[in-house]
Amino acid sequence: MIYLIQLQIIIIALLVTIACVIPGNFLVLRGVALMSDAISHAILPGIVIMFLCVGTLNSPLLIIGASLAGLLTVITTEALMQTQCIKKDTALGLVYPFFFSIGVLLISACARNVHLDTDMVLLGELAFAPFNRLICFGYDIGPVALWTMIIIIISNASCAWLFYKELIISTFDPILAHMQHIRPSYLYYGLMMLTAITTVAAFDAVGSIVVVALMICPPAIAYVLCNSIHQMIWLSLSIGCYATLIGYIGAWYADVSIAGSIATAQGLVLFIVILLAPQQGIIARMRINQKLRTQHALDCIVLYLQEQPFKKVNIAYLSHQLRWSKNHALTIIAHGVTQGKLMSDNDTLYLPN
Amino acid sequence: MIYEHILACIIVCTALLGCALGALGSFVILRNNSFLGDMISHAALPGIAATFFITHSVNPALLMLGGICSGIISVFGLHIITHYTRIKKETAIGIILSVFFGIGLVIISHIQKHSIAQQAVLNKFLFGCIATLLLTDTILIFLVSVGILTIVWLLHKEFTLSTFDPSFAHTIGFSNQTIEIINMMLLVVAMIIGLHAVGVILVSTLLIAPAAAARQWAMRMPLMMLYAMFIGSACCISGTVLSCYVRHIPTGPTITILLCCVVVYSLLYAPHRGIWFANSCKRTFGDQECNL
Numbered sequence: 028m029i030y031l032i033q034l035q036i037i038i039i040a041l042l043v044t045i046a047c048v049i050p051g052n053f054l055v056l057r058g059v060a061l062m063s064d065a066i067s068h069a070i071l072p073g074i075v076i077m078f079l080c081v082g083t084l085n086s087p088l089l090i091i092g093a094s095l096a097g098l099l100t101v102i103t104t105e106a107l108m109q110t111q112c113i114k115k116d117t118a119l120g121l122v123y124p125f126f127f128s129i130g131v132l133l134i135s136a137c138a139r140n141v142h143l144d145t146d147m148v149l150l151g152e153l154a155f156a157p158f159n160r161l162i163c164f165g166y167d168i169g170p171v172a173l174w175t176m177i178i179i180i181i182s183n184a185s186c187a188w189l190f191y192k193e194l195i196i197s198t199f200d201p202i203l204a205h206m207q208h209i210r211p212s213y214l215y216y217g218l219m220m221l222t223a224i225t226t227v228a229a230f231d232a233v234g235s236i237v238v239v240a241l242m243i244c245p246p247a248i249a250y251v252l253c254n255s256i257h258q259m260i261w262l263s264l265s266i267g268c269y270a271t272l273i274g275y276i277g278a279w280y281a282d283v284s285i286a287g288s289i290a291t292a293q294g295l296v297l298f299i300v301i302l303l304a305p306q307q308g309i310i311a312r313m314r315i316n317q318k319l320r321t322q323h324a325l326d327c328i329v330l331y332l333q334e335q336p337f338k339k340v341n342i343a344y345l346s347h348q349l350r351w352s353k354n355h356a357l358t359i360i361a362h363g364v365t366q367g368k369l370m371s372d373n374d375t376l377y378l379p380n
Numbered sequence: 381m382i383y384e385h386i387l388a389c390i391i392v393c394t395a396l397l398g399c400a401l402g403a404l405g406s407f408v409i410l411r412n413n414s415f416l417g418d419m420i421s422h423a424a425l426p427g428i429a430a431t432f433f434i435t436h437s438v439n440p441a442l443l444m445l446g447g448i449c450s451g452i453i454s455v456f457g458l459h460i461i462t463h464y465t466r467i468k469k470e471t472a473i474g475i476i477l478s479v480f481f482g483i484g485l486v487i488i489s490h491i492q493k494h495s496i497a498q499q500a501v502l503n504k505f506l507f508g509c510i511a512t513l514l515l516t517d518t519i520l521i522f523l524v525s526v527g528i529l530t531i532v533w534l535l536h537k538e539f540t541l542s543t544f545d546p547s548f549a550h551t552i553g554f555s556n557q558t559i560e561i562i563n564m565m566l567l568v569v570a571m572i573i574g575l576h577a578v579g580v581i582l583v584s585t586l587l588i589a590p591a592a593a594a595r596q597w598a599m600r601m602p603l604m605m606l607y608a609m610f611i612g613s614a615c616c617i618s619g620t621v622l623s624c625y626v627r628h629i630p631t632g633p634t635i636t637i638l639l640c641c642v643v644v645y646s647l648l649y650a651p652h653r654g655i656w657f658a659n660s661c662k663r664t665f666g667d668q669e670c671n672l
Contacts, residue, residue, distance in 0.1 A: 240479060244478070
């Protein structure tokens with residue numbers, strides 16, 4: 028029985044990862060990744076207002092209200108940006124605390140005695156997801172979160188598949204998209220709608236901050252590793268699932284919060300990748316920079332020698348003139364000699380031929 | 381009597397925080413770093429939780445020190461990701477915010493497993509304890525805010541220079557890196573102190589909203605900072621008083637909504653940059669004359 032529950036938790040976690048990663052890729056590529064963070068906070072008033080209308084916490088209308096609040100956040104942010112008096116990040120940073128505060132005020136004014144608070148929105152608990160069962164015609168057909176996430180994945184994947192070309196064009200070249208009568212703004216709002224619905228459906232299972240981690244981290248990892256969007260989507264899906272599994276296993280061994288552990292695992296994988304990635308990684312970049320620096324210094328010496336009357340110079344004098352330390356000069360000269368660009372005997376340096 | 385004493389403490393605390401964060405926020409806004417405050421306030425969680433786990437102490441100063449350490453680590457991590465990889469700044473901020481918060485959740489759930497008493501203080505730290513600010517907190521906030529304001533006052537020329545024209549600052553011999561490090565340190569300290577007093581959401585609004593409003597009114601940097609400080613502290617005071625006299629209204633959200641209203645008012649009616657003014661200018665003189 029306990030293994031069955033664990034299996035369900037793993038499956039829900041993987042489904043949440045897949046659902047979040049699909050819109051996450053386009054968010055990261057468009058540089059609006061923080062929209063997921065803002066939406067995940069700003070949906071609070073939507074949930075509260077719908078709760079006040081319906082009266083229960085388990086109604087699907089709450090998801091619709093939350094999605095509308097998310098869309099309203101996007102529209103308000105765009106409207107603030109249109110004034111051109113305020114920049115995009117500032118606009119977003121102002122809109123979501125405003126919405127969140129309205130939610131908190133509504134809760135404390137109208138719903139004081141209900142189990143609906145900020146903790147519930149911000150810190151979900153994956154371990155309880157399997158116990159919220161979906162009963163259909165008297166049969167227990169599995170956890171609610173499982174079916175919601177399957178529906179979200181189907182809608183996300185079909186939207187991404189149907190509008191794949193349009194999304195790519197409007198992401199990388201909005202002007203071209205406009206010329207071809209693909210409305211980039213419609214696609215943008217559609218993407219934001221998908222993000223809002225995904226965030227709302229997933230925060231119930233894993234908590235909003237972890238939704239942000241799942242939306243941003245796997246695409247960012249893939250962004251460092253790939254050069255084509257097709258590869259990026261598949262790689263981010265597989266890496267995201269892999270990191271989620273690591274996170275779950277870690278949480279199981281250490282007996283800590285599953286959601287937190289998944290976010291930590293995503294961060295850990297990202298850290299390893301940006302350190303060791305073959306072309307874009309920090310170590311690879313440092314190596315390339317070191318190589319370029321040596322090459323540049325070598326070019327410096329060659330130019331300097333060509334300016335000299337007899338195309339030769341004393342090494343000590345050279346290092347004094349270029350303000351290099353003796354050791355640095357000797358290393359560069361050794362490189363030049365192995366490349367055949369310089370020749371040296373004892374302490375004089377001259378150009379070959 | 382005691383009620384008025386508490387109210388005075390809260391008013392002084394929030395007004396000072398509004399001043400300090402408003403002054404720092406002007407630079408944050410102009411550098412396009414609006415989500416930096418949000419990132420620092422989320423990234424403080426693992427530091428605070430780890431300090432609590434190691435020392436079992438509920439001394440706010442000690443917890444703040446832990447928060448400041450992890451805030452500085454997060455800023456450093458942001459610098460590494462944006463400078464050494466091709467990941468954009470927004471994405472990097474999102475990554476650090478969520479991963480640090482996740483680490484914090486792991487540490488907190490570990491603490492809860494050991495069921496150490498006084499663990500409720502952690503929740504209080506994250507969502508703020510504006511109603512229970514004590515005299516010692518007030519003194520701490522007073523000292524830190526005055527310190528930050530003094531440093532900003534002394535260094536505002538350098539900050540302004542490196543914000544608007546980093547290459548010129550470099551040319552005349554200033555180290556942009558040092559200036560940025562000092563700026564970030566001040567920001568982290570101010571954010572963590574504010575986090576303890578007013579909570580995650582309000583502290584990031586308090587950082588950017590006064591500056592965003594002040595930007596519409598001022599055309600010069602010192603003026604913008606002064607306006608931001610004034611707007612920040614005025615909204616904090618009026619929000620606190622309002623939430624005190626109207627029942628069932630929490631202080632933090634009231635201040636947030638007041639600040640947002642001030643921003644919207646400034647966007648509409650500020651002279652020169654406001655929408656209403658710009659439109660009437662365009663109607664009178666045509667498009668070309670009014671590009672400010």
